[in-house]
Amino acid sequence: xxxxxxxxxxxxxxxxxxxxxxxxxxxxxxxxxxxxxxxxxxxxxxxxxxxxxxxxxxxxxxxxxxxxxxxxxxxxxxxxxxxxxxxxxxxxxxxxxxxxxxxxxxxxxxxxxxxxxxxxxxxxxxxxxxxxxxxxxxxxxxxxxxxxxxxxxxxxxxxxxxxxxxxxxxxxxxxxxxxxxxxxxxxxxxxxxxxxxxxxxxxxxxxxxxxxxxxxx
Ligand code: ADP
Ligand code: NI
Numbered sequence: 001x002x003x004x005x006x007x008x009x010x011x012x013x014x015x016x017x018x019x020x021x022x023x024x025x026x027x028x029x030x031x032x033x034x035x036x037x038x039x040x041x042x043x044x045x046x047x048x049x050x051x052x053x054x055x056x057x058x059x060x061x062x063x064x065x066x067x068x069x070x071x072x073x074x075x076x077x078x079x080x081x082x083x084x085x086x087x088x089x090x091x092x093x094x095x096x097x098x099x100x101x102x103x104x105x106x107x108x109x110x111x112x113x114x115x116x117x118x119x120x121x122x123x124x125x126x127x128x129x130x131x132x133x134x135x136x137x138x139x140x141x142x143x144x145x146x147x148x149x150x151x152x153x154x155x156x157x158x159x160x161x162x163x164x165x166x167x168x169x170x171x172x173x174x175x176x177x178x179x180x181x182x183x184x185x186x187x188x189x190x191x192x193x194x195x196x197x198x199x200x201x202x203x204x205x206x207x208x209x210x211x212x213x214x215x216x217x
Contacts, residue, residue, distance in 0.1 A: 001084070001085070003048075003052075006049070006086060007049075007052050007053075009084060010052075010056045010057065010080070010084075011056060013080055014027065014030055014056050014057065014060060015027050017060045017061070018030065018059075018060065022139075022140075022143060023136075023139045023143075024136040024139050024140050024143075029059065029136075030055070030056060030058075032127050033058070033120070033123045033124050033126075033127050034052070034055045036055075036122070036124075036126050036127065036194075037051050037052070037054075037055040037119055037120050037123035038051075038052075039123075039190065040119045040122055040123055040188050040190045040191055043188070043190050044115055044118070044119055044188055045115060046115040046116045046119055047090075047093075047116055049090060050090060050093050050094055050097070050116040051116050051119050051120055053081070053086070053090070053094045054093075054094045054097040054098060054116060055120050055123055057073075057077040057080070057081075057094060057098060058097070058098050059073070060076055060077060061073040070099075073098055074095045074098045074099050077094060077095060077098055078091060081094065093114065093116065096112045096114070096117070097112075097114070097116060097120055100112045100117055101117065101121050118187035119187075119188060121187060122187050122188050122190075122191030123191075125182045125185065125186065125191070125195070126191065126194055126195060128179060128182060129179055129183070129198040129199060129202060130197070130198030130199075130201050130202065131201060133179055133198065133202065134202060134205055137171050137174050137179065138171050140171070141170070141171030141174070144168075146169065146170055146171050147171070148170060148171055149170050149209070149213065150170045150172075151213075153169055153170055153173065154173075155175075156169070156173070156177065157176065157177055159177070164177070172206075175202065175206060179202060180199065180202065180203075182195060182199075183195045183198075183199040
């Protein structure tokens, strides 16, 4: 099977897997990350098939919705790729990327490194910032029944992953705990450039938000 066939089969598979996914991790998130990844990959030396498969398969089973089980997504991805007879070296690389891409809470460490991981991680991070990032944060906060903002509750950038997951902090805190930190965590030059613009957009949003909160505008 040539790569175009494998990619289109993967797209069909992922769409099926994400049929009932919540708004922040639905097929449209995957589609945006896939497009970001292709754009970033153009300027990098990397294996395009690995980038494509990892972007498509990186969120097929979010641990937040599987009792914190981080191993389900990589397992399902491996089974699918094996059933499609994708070469082992490619499968192993894609699975490593899926295992290492996430920046749960304030956890920015990664144990595995590759040019392809750098590309897909940047693509995923770009979807967490800017206008879409703002929309996703409030969507997630709503899903968790969190307040929009509370001037009495300060952001906390030192939470453990579990504390972070269970935190009832208002959604605006998430900007300081994660979203505004992403610009300086980007791996690739294209990723950095786009992140800079999206970061500025979030800063403008926050300034406007506080002004409106105070009844100034
Ligand atoms: P990923 O799955 O890409 O590793 P997450 O699952 O942590 O990232 O986040 C998915 C989306 O939900 C992102 O847009 C993120 O900003 C948002 N999100 C995650 N945690 C929070 C939170 N505590 N408050 C608001 N939004 C959140
Ligand atoms: Ni993602």
